[in-house]
Amino acid sequence: MKIAILGAGALGCAIGAALTEAGNDVWLLNRSAAHIQAMARNGLRVDDGGGSRHVQVRTATRAAEAGAVDLVVVLVKSFHTDAAMRGALELIGPETLVLSLQNGLGHEDVLADIVGHERVLAGKTYVGCVMRNPGHIESGVAGKATYIGELDGRITARVAAIAKTFNAAGLITEVSDNIVGTMWDKLLVNVATGALTGTTGLTYGQLYDEPLLKATALAAIAEAIAVAQAAGVTLSASDPERPWTLAGEGLSPAFKTSMLQSLEKGSVTEIDFINGAVVRWGLRHSVPTPVNATLVACIKGIERAMIDRKKQEITA
Incomplete structure (x- = not known):
């Protein structure tokens, strides 16, 4: 082929x-x-x-x-x-x-x-x-x-x-x-960790060692599950703990999410297609997504600061 x-x-x-x-x-x-x-x-x-x-x-x-x-x-x-x-x-x-x-x-x-x-x-x-x-x-x-x-x-x-x-x-x-359901299953895994590590700068090991961050992750996943269910998507699991566990399974404690890697390289992230997708689908199906909306806003703020710093360095 x-x-x-x-x-x-x-x-x-x-x-x-x-x-x-x-x-x-x-x-x-x-x-x-x-x-x-x-x-x-x-x-x-x-x-x-x-x-x-x-x-x-x-x-x-x-x-x-x-x-x-x-x-x-x-x-x-x-x-x-x-x-x-x-x-x-x-x-x-x-x-x-x-x-x-x-x-x-x-x-x-x-x-x-x-x-x-x-x-x-x-x-x-x-x-x-x-x-x-x-x-x-x-x-x-x-x-x-x-x-x-x-x-x-x-x-x-x-x-x-x-x-x-x-x-x-x-x-x-x-x-x-059920590839749409499969895509949502993977989305839940990305929702679990990407934006949280991007905003905090933590590795997987550090993230999974913080109970407060786990609670936030589970809340974001729960919102995404509610949106998927409202949209008629068939998921493999409905318990937020499952994507949270899958996200870090088999990875080194020192491993970094792709979202954090992007920010550390000075690149914008894929937040619009991850947590941002949850927010868009939530609006479409009248499901509130305040945790995901907050995570999107935080990442967008970090990206804005990064872009402004680059502009200042160019004009300096």
Whole structure:
């Protein structure tokens, strides 16, 4: 299968490396020239439980270099989705499918507006990875599940073919007949920890050691569950404790959420597609979400301060 990873950061590279080693024609697309050049020069260095190795991968900064593919896996940051897909239309051929594995809710609507609803598939992955340096990742593929599906819940041959390809590459993948529910399940995990660590600067170990923060997390999750239920979404669990436990399961106490990592790098976050999505859906279904709204406001305030500091540094 010819596959393009649109947004080949740490996670995209881990998935792309696995698919490449399984014999697929995989292109890793990223805007970072340093990252692309490092992989083109030395291959992608992958550190995992089996040690360290270099995987020879195909890379590009422009979609035209890859051309039309069978599958586009979208892994850009949420706020880049529209621009990234519009800038990569050379990847789209007559039969191309577009699969979002991004965090949060709302990407599928953005993608459908650009490539057409009939092409768009949804998914969630629990694979965890860290970018160590340009062209160098620490991969957490082993034992981590990925779920994909049609937005209307149908089990189709095209989704089954993608799952077969992923599984053959060691990416544990299941086809879901309730992918919207699966997306909400993952959203609850992100709601549990992302904004709280972003506002406090705490690692997972520190977060889970603070009872007051756990209470806030459970309240945010409970709001999200209430919104999902009002929207008719079928969740795998209705107890806020479950997403809270899942969020930190198997992670080092020193591990940082992606939201905190973004802020520490001076980047804006995906808050609008995580806690912000809960607030939007809550308004749509008349469910109050004061805890999530407060967390969104706090993160937006931190982002504003960060942007203002950058402006001051430029003019200084």
